[in-house]
Amino acid sequence: MKHLRPVNQKARRIDELASLREDVVxxxxxxxxxxxxxxxxxxxxxxxSPGWEVDSAGGTAGLCQPVERDIYDCYVTCFWxxxxxxxxxxxxxxxxxxxxxxxxWRNLDLVFP
Amino acid sequence: MTASHATTTAxxxxxxxxxxxxxxxxxxFLYLVPAGAIFELDEAxxxxxxxxxxxxxxxxxxIADLAARxxxxxxxEQLIEEMFYARAIVADPSAPAPxxxxxxxxxxxxxxxxxxxxxxxxxxxxxxxxxxxxxxPEGKPKFMDFETARAxxxxxxxxxxxxxxxxxxxxxxxxxxxxxxxxRVVAYANQQAAAQGRTIDFSLTTNATLLTPGIxxxxxxxxxxxxxxxxxxxxxxxxxxxxxxxxxSYDIIEPRVRALIxxxxxxxxxxxxxxxxxxxxxxxxxxHLKHDLGFHEVGFAPxxxxxxxxYAINERGMDSVLDQxxxxxxxxxxxxxxxxLHGFSNVSDTLAELCQGVNKSHPCxxxxxxxxxxxxxxxxxxxxxxxxxxxxxxxxxxxxDRAKQGxxxxxxxxxxxxECHTCWARPxxxxxxxxxxxxxxxxxxHPNLHYCDWIRGWTDTCLRIYGAISAQNPGFLQQFAxxxxx
Numbered sequence: 001m002k003h004l005r006p007v008n009q010k011a012r013r014i015d016e017l018a019s020l021r022e023d024v025v026x027x028x029x030x031x032x033x034x035x036x037x038x039x040x041x042x043x044x045x046x047x048x049s050p051g052w053e054v055d056s057a058g059g060t061a062g063l064c065q066p067v068e069r070d071i072y073d074c075y076v077t078c079f080w081x082x083x084x085x086x087x088x089x090x091x092x093x094x095x096x097x098x099x100x101x102x103x104x105w106r107n108l109d110l111v112f113p
Numbered sequence: 114m115t116a117s118h119a120t121t122t123a124x125x126x127x128x129x130x131x132x133x134x135x136x137x138x139x140x141x142f143l144y145l146v147p148a149g150a151i152f153e154l155d156e157a158x159x160x161x162x163x164x165x166x167x168x169x170x171x172x173x174x175x176i177a178d179l180a181a182r183x184x185x186x187x188x189x190e191q192l193i194e195e196m197f198y199a200r201a202i203v204a205d206p207s208a209p210a211p212x213x214x215x216x217x218x219x220x221x222x223x224x225x226x227x228x229x230x231x232x233x234x235x236x237x238x239x240x241x242x243x244x245x246x247x248x249x250p251e252g253k254p255k256f257m258d259f260e261t262a263r264a265x266x267x268x269x270x271x272x273x274x275x276x277x278x279x280x281x282x283x284x285x286x287x288x289x290x291x292x293x294x295x296x297r298v299v300a301y302a303n304q305q306a307a308a309q310g311r312t313i314d315f316s317l318t319t320n321a322t323l324l325t326p327g328i329x330x331x332x333x334x335x336x337x338x339x340x341x342x343x344x345x346x347x348x349x350x351x352x353x354x355x356x357x358x359x360x361x362s363y364d365i366i367e368p369r370v371r372a373l374i375x376x377x378x379x380x381x382x383x384x385x386x387x388x389x390x391x392x393x394x395x396x397x398x399x400x401h402l403k404h405d406l407g408f409h410e411v412g413f414a415p416x417x418x419x420x421x422x423x424y425a426i427n428e429r430g431m432d433s434v435l436d437q438x439x440x441x442x443x444x445x446x447x448x449x450x451x452x453x454l455h456g457f458s459n460v461s462d463t464l465a466e467l468c469q470g471v472n473k474s475h476p477c478x479x480x481x482x483x484x485x486x487x488x489x490x491x492x493x494x495x496x497x498x499x500x501x502x503x504x505x506x507x508x509x510x511x512x513x514d515r516a517k518q519g520x521x522x523x524x525x526x527x528x529x530x531x532e533c534h535t536c537w538a539r540p541x542x543x544x545x546x547x548x549x550x551x552x553x554x555x556x557x558x559h560p561n562l563h564y565c566d567w568i569r570g571w572t573d574t575c576l577r578i579y580g581a582i583s584a585q586n587p588g589f590l591q592q593f594a595x596x597x598x599x
Contacts (some may be wrong), residue, residue, distance in 0.1 A: 001195045004152040007142070007583040009594065010470020011150035018198050096124060 085111045125204040127193070128169040129162065132201055133537040135573060137580025143201055144576055149472035149540040151579065152199065157184055157192050165202060213474065221272040222482035223280040225496040226265055226298065228291035229256045230488055234320050235357045238389055238416045238424050240497055241286070245419050245552045248500035256291050257488040259298075264509045265486045266302045270309065272513075279306070283317035284485070284496045292328060299335050318342060318385070320354070321366040324373055333377040341370060341384045341408070345398035352391050353424060367406075374407045381409035383458065388415045388434060389424040395437035403456045410458040413438070417497075417549045420563070431567055439574050446578045449589045461593075463575040464582075466541055468593035473527065473543035480506060480521050484513070494521055494557075497548040504557070521547075524558025532560050538572045 006015040075084045075095060085091035090113070097107040131146040134154075141154045143162075154162070157179070164170065164178050172193070179189035196202045230241065230250050241248050266281070273279045281302060283295050299315060306313040316338030332339055343366065344350040351361025374382050384402050392398070395413060402411045415434065418425045426434065441457050448455035475481060479495040486492055487499040490509040498504040506521065507514035527533055530544040544550070545561030545568070553563060582589050 001199070003155045003158040003192050003195055004143070004199060004201070005155070006150065007153050007580070007587075008149075008151040008468050008470045010148050010472070011145075011152050013470075014148065014150050014199055018195065021198070093124070 124172065126169050126171045127165060127175060127197070127202045127204050129165045130200045130203045131537070133573070133576070134162065135576045135580060137577040138584035140580060140584045142576070142580045144537065145199065145201060146537045146540060147200065149470040150199070151467065151470070153584065157188070158196060161192055161196060161202070219481045220275050221269055221484060222276055223282060223478065224265060224269040225282045225284050225483065225485040226257065226262060227284045227286060227485060227487050227496060227499045228288055228294050229286035230500055231255050231290055232285060232287040233290065233322055233356070234287065234362055235355055237353045238387060238418060240417055240548065244422060245417070247498060247504065247551060249502045250500045253487070253489040253500060255488060257294060259294060261488070261490040261509060262294055262298045263301055264490065266298065266305060268509055268512070270305055277311065279311065279313050281313060281315050283315065287323065288317045288319050289323040289328065296331065299337070316340065320362065321369050321373065322362055324369040326372065326376065329373050329376040333379050336379045338380045339373065339377060339382050341373070341382065342387070343370070343384050343402065344386050344392050346401045349392045349394065349398060353389055370406055383410040383412065384408040386411065386413045388413055388426060390426050390430060391424070393426060393430050393434050395434060395441060399441060399457065408456065410456045410461070412458040417546070417552055419552055431564070435567055435570050438571060442574050442578055446581055449582050450586050452586060452589060460575060460578065463541070463572070464579055464590070465593040467575065467579045468590050472540040475522065475525050475527070476543040476545050476547065479547055480518050494547060521557065524556070529558055530560040532562060536565065536569070538569045541572055542568050
């Protein structure tokens with residue numbers, strides 16, 4: 001850490017953990033991490049996401065990647081223009097009333113650009 | 114990435130986490146309470162703390178405030194992220210971490226053998242015989258026999274599986290009143306440990322009245338650590354450390370202590386001082402024991418007593434003790450900055466804990482890694498509870514009563530001490546001595562509220578010293594880096 005200098009052993013362990021933190025690496029070019037460890041690639045184009053599929057009964061809860069997750073993938077982490085409001089520039093609060101998508105998905109409203 | 118990350122960073126409102134700030138050696142430090150971690154702050158981090166001291170601040174405004182103080186936006190973001198990661202600053206809602214249970218099996222490390230409950234002195238403040246005693250020795254053996262001692266050694270070896278180094282402390286009564294047993298235990302324990310390829314080391318506490326050249330030679334030859342109970346120069350020592358006829362014991366022990374320090378060359382000889390109402394001249398006691406007599410280290414503890422005893426130290430007396438501790442601690446710091454060892458062990462002990470960053474669930478190892486065994490074979494949480502029927506945790510022939518041990522540990526756990534939950538000194542104190550709590554409040558699990566301010570004052574002093582050493586002579590702290598328990 002740059003601003004906190006660890007001076008006992010517990011602090012050094014926190015410092016080590018901080019340096020090991022996984023960042024979002026898939027779409028970052030610069031700075032390129034020196035040695036990439038196994039990580040979860042971010043973004044729908046890079047991982048197999050079942051996306052909008054439903055199971056045979058029409059439910060989503062049993063999918064490995066339920067639809068609610070997919071909304072966030074498009075909204076937060078994806079560079080691709082997707083059909084959800086963009087989080088970075090125009091609609092940072094779009095999901096702020098939706099703490100748990102499985103329960104609060106009705107609060108995800110339409111936006112009118 | 115998950116929703117939580119997305120919806121937080123920009124909309125977070127930050128406030129200060131749980132920490133204690135202090136200065137040392139010209140630098141500013143954070144003692145992070147939930148972790149026991151110590152960080153030195155740079156100017157930017159100190160600025161951030163000052164900003165948040167004024168109240169909860171949203172992310173964007175904090176960035177703007179930091180930028181107004183000369184930080185680049187990128188640096189401000191990184192600073193906030195670091196401080197947030199270390200939990201020096203927190204954002205709502207931050208629920209406290211759920212309580213952790215003690216591990217179901219905790220390997221034993223130290224066994225304290227009370228070789229006898231008999232003593233040739235009649236120190237008035239003694240917790241084993243004095244007015245506040247918890248022991249109920251009536252009808253029990255006065256001296257431990259070899260069968261009980263052997264069973265204890267076997268018990269220690271069996272219950273400490275996985276530990277490389279284990280420890281036996283001989284205690285009393287007056288330990289040396291049962292020296293023949295001590296010799297046999299050392300021989301037996303060494304032989305049994307060697308058969309398992311492990312090492313065992315020994316120490317004893319004594320009032321020094323019975324030391325002879327032969328005993329000193331044995332102790333030295335077998336690397337047995339010795340702590341002498343002694344209260345200072347003659348006029349202080351003799352106030353309460355007396356024989357049954359009231360005669361002081363100083364003149365008897367002084368030549369023996371000198372012979373011990375002279376003749377025992379394999380382990381440093383330490384002394385433990387009990388402070389009482391008439392015996393609070395810490396500086397003079399220290400000078401006498403360290404320089405006149407030549408002890409390696411001197412440790413002090415106020416007497417454990419209910420508050421109405423004549424020898425109890427009142428609040429003003431405790432303030433004076435703290436002032437003198439601080440003066441002696443400043444001297445310790447001067448020594449440390451020159452790379453020299455000072456003999457005030459209260460500082461060394463605390464620095465060692467700060468160096469590790471301990472964060473205690475319980476005030477000490479009693480009933481966890483340490484148990485006491487009385488002459489009758491009763492198992493107690495520690496030597497202070499030996500021979501007490503109320504506190505017995507089983508018998509050496511049948512092992513630890515896990516239900517009783519669990520109850521003792523549940524009561525003594527920091528989670529059950531409500532008053533401690535907002536105290537920044539709790540990682541080190543954890544509510545304080547179980548025995549002290551029992552004498553004061555009748556409950557081993559009661560936090561020792563009568564010395565909270567004192568403990569915070571003393572912990573702050575030790576933190577400042579730790580900070581100054583880490584800033585100006587960090588190599589000195591290396592000696593504390595090794596863990597005691599292996």
